[in-house]
Amino acid sequence: MRLIDSLCETLTRALGLLTISPWNQDTRLQQPVGPSQVQEPHQALETLFPSTKPLNSQEGGISLQYEKLPVGDPPKVILPDGPIFAPPNARPGFVCNYTAMKGWRHTAGVGMRNAWLEKPIGDEDATGGIYNIFTNYDRFAPIGTVRKYHLNVTDQVINADGIIRNDGGKVFNGQYPGPWIEACWGDWVEITVENHLQYNGTTVHWHGVRMLNAFEHDGVNAITQCPIAPGDQFTYKFRVTQYGTSWYHSHYSLQYADGLAGPITFHGPSSADYDVALEPFLFSDWSHNSAFEDYGLELRKPPVAMKTVILNGKGFYNCSNNPNPDCEALKIDPPSIFEQVFERGRKYLLRLINTSTASTFIFSIDKHILQVVAMDFVAIEPYYADSILVGIGQRYHVIVEARPSNDLIPVEDQNYWIRITGANGCFDVEPNQANEKLGIIRYNSGSTKTPTSTRYNFNTDCADEPYESLVPVVPMDVTARDRPANDIHQDTGDNFEVGIELPDENYTVPHGNFTRWDILDTPMWLNFSDPTIDHIGDYAWGTNETAMITENFSKDEWVYIIITGQGTPKQVSEGKREFLPVAHPMHLHGHDFVLLSQQTRPFHPDDLTNGTFKYDNPPRRDVALLPRNGYMAIGFRVDNPGIWILHCHIAWHASSGLALQIRENEHEIQLTPQFVKEKDRVCENWKTWFANESNWWTAHEFQEDSGI
Ligand SMILES: [Cu+2]
Structure with missing residues (x-):
């Protein structure tokens, strides 16, 4: 929920912040960047992706793109190869690799997170160019590298909240949530998905990714492909034209609700400054049954309630609140709750993702104000809020300054709840199990105290963040105004x-x-x-x-x-x-x-x-x-x-x-012949598997839903 402006001003002063929008006024920038200084880089996406050479082209990748770099006189000074660097809080060993961008350098760092890549000023032979928070990423992308990932899809017992879920659990690479897929703005990503499920085909979707000229890799069951049959595999390929946070998940029936979901980060600039970026925060409602079983109940009133709320795969199911005598028998130790140590005065970037089956959530940290800097894959002009509503599939980047508002308490006693609160009317978890205290921010890593902090008094209405707060940094004006190309007349058109x-x-x-x-x-x-x-x-x-x-x-x-x-x-x-x-x-x-x-x-x-x-x-x-x-x-x-x-x-x-x-x-x-051949192979394998009814989960007819 957005704080009203006057309150916001008071708070920002109290927090020692100079301005509501430091990204365009910050005097600490070593190399100030602003809209007036943006030069158009020369790698327009249209030329990178001519429709006759879609991403799946076998000749694709760096070599093809590299040939499209402008040809001119060689520079008088031989510039080093393009930059290679570790983005903030990538997993160990992960680096962004812009080797193909000779003469460019990575310009971001603490104090200038809105920057990304630029050619040195003063190099008169360089054609110049800059990639930063103001770059029109709809049209331009830096030249990254090819990244290959492998996802194994298996049936697996999952313990997310202390109740063993041995029914229908499905995971990527043996873990829930799935492994963090990282890439950098401008990279090419290739992800091979291997299906080892017993009773289901699968497909994997890259949520929010633009998939420019690559819809055939969008991973939607029965639309962009046949399911990958058990025992088969398929490789998805796409170009990273955006930056920010998202998730990947199965788009085959209800599989993602059973555990097939994981985070994605495309490293790039930020519209406000931070010191440290944290790993993604995935939160979700959670059931103890397979979604394929709950579904039948859901379609008959009243709706089936989910069991608990989990943060990064961890929650707590309270048997003392549950009349079911089996509860204690099924119970094991829940995974330990999520904890994060904050160092006073530092700013942390949090990447929030709601991966729920049915619930809209409100994220907050007691006594900490959130600076909201991105919605989905779109950087926005920063605004402040005491909490943020995240709908299913939505993402936000928020920056939290480690400076709690009840600062008089000695640091060693400071522990605060991270809360995942259900939005009123859009939240479907057993009422006595909706534990919203799902994580702890500590200021003393040695502390084991249970926080006593209280929640902000935000409203819990089920409504998106205020419309007027969500202002993209890279503006896009809708030139059609009141005259779209299609017919939208009520009852007759779209x-x-x-x-x-x-x-x-x-x-x-x-x-x-x-x-x-x-x-x-x-x-x-x-x-x-x-x-x-x-x-x-x-x-x-x-x-x-x-x-x-x-x-x-x-x-x-x-x-x-x-x-x-x-x-x-x-x-x-x-x-x-x-x-x-x-x-x-x-x-x-x-x-x-x-x-x-x-x-x-x-x-x-x-x-x-x-x-x-x-x-x-x-x-x-x-x-x-x-x-x-x-x-x-x-x-x-x-x-x-x-x-x-x-x-x-x-x-x-x-x-x-x-x-x-x-x-x-x-x-x-335009699908390449190689792709068509692969698509057809996957489909034939699926048809063969499907034709053998002994492969089915025999308790039900095979198809129970739309397929997506
Ligand atoms: Cu709906």
Whole structure:
């Protein structure tokens, strides 16, 4: 929750900070950088990624890109190879490698975290250039290196909260959360996923990553690929054109809720200064059953409650609050709670990620103010808050100064709770298990005391961070204003209602007598063995009701999508379609969308022209909360050909069908023959595995949900 400005000023003075936005006024910068000094680097993404040479090209990688460096007179002074350096708090041994950028140097460091790479000033032969927080990363990226990762997907017992979960646990590389995937801005990433699950195929999605000209590596089951069959593997490849924090997770049915999720960091600049960056903070609701089992219960009222809340895979289930006599029998020692030692006066960068199945959370640290510097993969002008609401799939970077507001207590006694608090109405954990005290900040590493600190008195409304607080540092103005390229007239055009299908008493729909969420009138239901990628350009194929076609628009044109929780109840084949007052975290693949409007009331077409829509540098991100009983309007430039999904990130809702395919300029998609061969191989393996019913988990029919 944003602090009101006057309070903010008082606090920042109290905290000894000079300014609310130190990033553009900080006199400590050795090499001040500002918008007026930004020179356009010469590696435009268009030339790095001509559509005839997509990322998956076998000739791709450094050598191809290197040839595209401008050819000119050789410099009089031979410059050393490009910079290699360790970014703040990377894992040991990890370095950013810009060897290909001869003559450039890494300029960031404490006191100038908004910088990244530049050519030395005074080198007259250098063509000049700079990569920093003001660089238009939508168009430019530095030339990094190729990074290869390997993820093994296995079934595994997980102990996250003291109750052994031996049912349905699934992990990457034997751990939950999965291993931290790190890369640097401008790198090429190749991740090989090996599936060793017994009963499931799998696919892995790189949440929020733009996947420029690489939709075929987006990892969405039954859309961009067939599942990777047990025993098979597939290598995902993409270019890092953004920087910040995100997560990767299975996009095969409900698997991520069973443990298939892990953090991603793309190292790059920051819009405010910090001394130390900490490893990502993943928080989530948690169940003791497989999500595949809970799902059946979830679709019948009332919704199934998750068991606990966990931070970085650690929580505590309190058996004394649980009437179940089996509780003590199942109980083992919970993992030790997350702890972090702060050194007084230092500033820490925290990377927050909500990886929940069904819960929106509010992150806070008692007596510590948060300086918010990035939302999703977009750096923002810093603002201060006492807490921050993180919807499912959303991320924030926050900087915390180790200077608690009750500073009179001797340092050796200072311990503070890190809290992960459920947002009111968007939170689905057993009421007596919703322990929000999930971590401890200590000022004395030897202390073992339980904190006695109290929570800030923030409100717990289920609403995104204040719209006006979220101002991207790299501005993007929506040039289409009130004239998008597509038709958004209510009831006739691209205006999408989120509703729920409530089956009639006696009606048995083909896939169970369940309530089903959807966007438009048809819940998504995909055929795992017949993905959309095999029907590129064939818009008549599949269920038009679950696809939006944005074909023949130019890269500079804007498409808007109005998503509303309002509509007129009506009878559909399964029963009644109704509209419930539920907030949905809506996520779009393949684009950072602009959030043109987010209202707690119904949409009206006049909103485009009466000042309600914001066209000048609106918030830009990849997940936003559709307000309960309200609407949200998003827009994107039609600049990334592919098949992208727009879906609710409540896992139950996406599974039940609340998703839409955006089929964007498919005529521009070019898959290399090598990729097509590999895609088809994976699909044939899947079909062979699937055809043998003895491979299935026999307790159920195989497909129970949309597939995503
Ligand atoms: Cu939803």
